[in-house]
Amino acid sequence: MSVEEVVKEIVTRVVRRPAAEFAGQTTFKDMGADSLDIVQILSAIEDKYDIELDDEDMVDVKDMAGFVAYIERKISENGN
Amino acid sequence: MSFKGKVALVTGGSRGVGKAISAKLADGGADVIINYFRKKSTAQETAREIEKKGVRVHLIKANLAEADKIDGMFVEIEKEFGRLDILINNAASGVARPALELDDRGWDWTMNVNAKAVLLCSQHAVKLMKDGGKIVNISSLGSRMVMPVYTAVGVSKAALEALTRYLAIEFAPLGICVNGISASAVLTEALKIYAEAQGLGDSVYQSTPAGRMVAPEDIADVVAFLCSQQSYMIRGQIIIIDGGYSVSPSHTNNAK
Numbered sequence: 001m002s003v004e005e006v007v008k009e010i011v012t013r014v015v016r017r018p019a020a021e022f023a024g025q026t027t028f029k030d031m032g033a034d035s036l037d038i039v040q041i042l043s044a045i046e047d048k049y050d051i052e053l054d055d056e057d058m059v060d061v062k063d064m065a066g067f068v069a070y071i072e073r074k075i076s077e078n079g080n
Numbered sequence: 081m082s083f084k085g086k087v088a089l090v091t092g093g094s095r096g097v098g099k100a101i102s103a104k105l106a107d108g109g110a111d112v113i114i115n116y117f118r119k120k121s122t123a124q125e126t127a128r129e130i131e132k133k134g135v136r137v138h139l140i141k142a143n144l145a146e147a148d149k150i151d152g153m154f155v156e157i158e159k160e161f162g163r164l165d166i167l168i169n170n171a172a173s174g175v176a177r178p179a180l181e182l183d184d185r186g187w188d189w190t191m192n193v194n195a196k197a198v199l200l201c202s203q204h205a206v207k208l209m210k211d212g213g214k215i216v217n218i219s220s221l222g223s224r225m226v227m228p229v230y231t232a233v234g235v236s237k238a239a240l241e242a243l244t245r246y247l248a249i250e251f252a253p254l255g256i257c258v259n260g261i262s263a264s265a266v267l268t269e270a271l272k273i274y275a276e277a278q279g280l281g282d283s284v285y286q287s288t289p290a291g292r293m294v295a296p297e298d299i300a301d302v303v304a305f306l307c308s309q310q311s312y313m314i315r316g317q318i319i320i321i322d323g324g325y326s327v328s329p330s331h332t333n334n335a336k
């Protein structure tokens with residue numbers, strides 16, 4: 001699965017929304033995600049890729065496309 | 081106090097109060113399993129520090145809100161150590177909101193991490209405590225006193241304290257001592273979340289007869305005692321560590 005597919009699966013599972021609602025321009029707010037959802041999303045992604053994510057980085061994440069790019073960057077940083 | 085040859089699990093043992101407890105048990109010679117949730121680099125740093133005491137330190141990342149993650153943690157403990165002598169249920173999380181703003185998910189999250197996980201970890205631990213053992217649950221004064229936005233956590237701590245009594249009786253024939261400690265505000269990261277909003281730190285300091293706030297090490301000392309043979313006849317108790325705060329509501333410190 002691509003990072004995007006994994007993120008999509010995790011985000012929509014945690015917020016309990018249909019996968020179809022996940023799009024590049026969708027924001028966490030559009031998805032109805034509160035801070036507890038975000039903690040659970042980040043934690044699930046950390047487990048999946050064995051990476052550490054900083055909650056504060058989320059301030060710069062605008063939408064799902066940005067979120068996927070952020071996760072991809074963290075994975076590649078971890079690989080180096 | 082000697083814990084040589086003992087294996088201890090400290091949930092949320094990577095920072096704050098849990099870190100002080102992990103360090104104290106390691107000082108006594110225990111090998112320490114440190115569970116944490118998300119802050120991996122903090123956990124790794126703590127592990128490096130504690131390993132210097134000459135004990136084995138094993139890190140396990142597991143979200144205690146999820147029962148299957150708790151199962152996985154104990155599978156790993158059994159594989160790595162094959163036994164457990166000490167369990168410290170220290171990890172805590174929670175939604176800081178007044179009662180009218182709490183929703184079911186925030187409530188469940190808080191209860192799952194702070195109360196249900198205590199039950200599940202204790203159930204697993206019993207199976208690995210082959211020569212008896214010690215369980216210490218970490219509570220806070222919010223279980224009996226009302227503090228702003230502490231609703232869900234306070235109620236979860238009340239559950240933890242009641243569970244401490246039930247487990248103490250049920251586990252007594254197994255040679256397992258179960259107790260808890262409760263503390264007033266301790267200066268850790270967690271306090272900052274509540275304290276900054278409420279000015280809690282200053283007011284607690286002002287009304288603590290002992291003249292200073294509780295430090296993580298104060299808690300670790302009592303926990304170590306509850307893990308020792310000297311406390312064998314203490315069962316199902318919650319020992320309050322608060323410098324006299326809760327018995328002296330009108331106290332004002334003059335000490336600067």
Ligand SMILES: NC(=O)c1ccc[n+]([C@@H]2O[C@H](COP(=O)([O-])OP(=O)(O)OC[C@H]3O[C@@H](n4cnc5c(N)ncnc54)[C@H](OP(=O)(O)O)[C@@H]3O)[C@@H](O)[C@H]2O)c1
Pocket residue numbers: 091092093094095096097098115116117118119120122142143144145169170171172173193218219220221262263264265266267268269270271
């Ligand atoms: N601070 C106080 O004023 C105070 C007063 C009285 C009692 N207490 C009690 O003392 C205990 C420790 O508090 P603290 O102030 O040291 O807390 P803290 O500094 O916030 O540390 C919490 C610890 O628990 C872990 N944790 C959080 N959520 C978790 C989860 N879902 N699954 C597994 N681990 C989780 C954290 O891991 P990560 O770092 O990886 O997230 C961290 O290791 C708690 O039971 C608390 O209620 C604290």
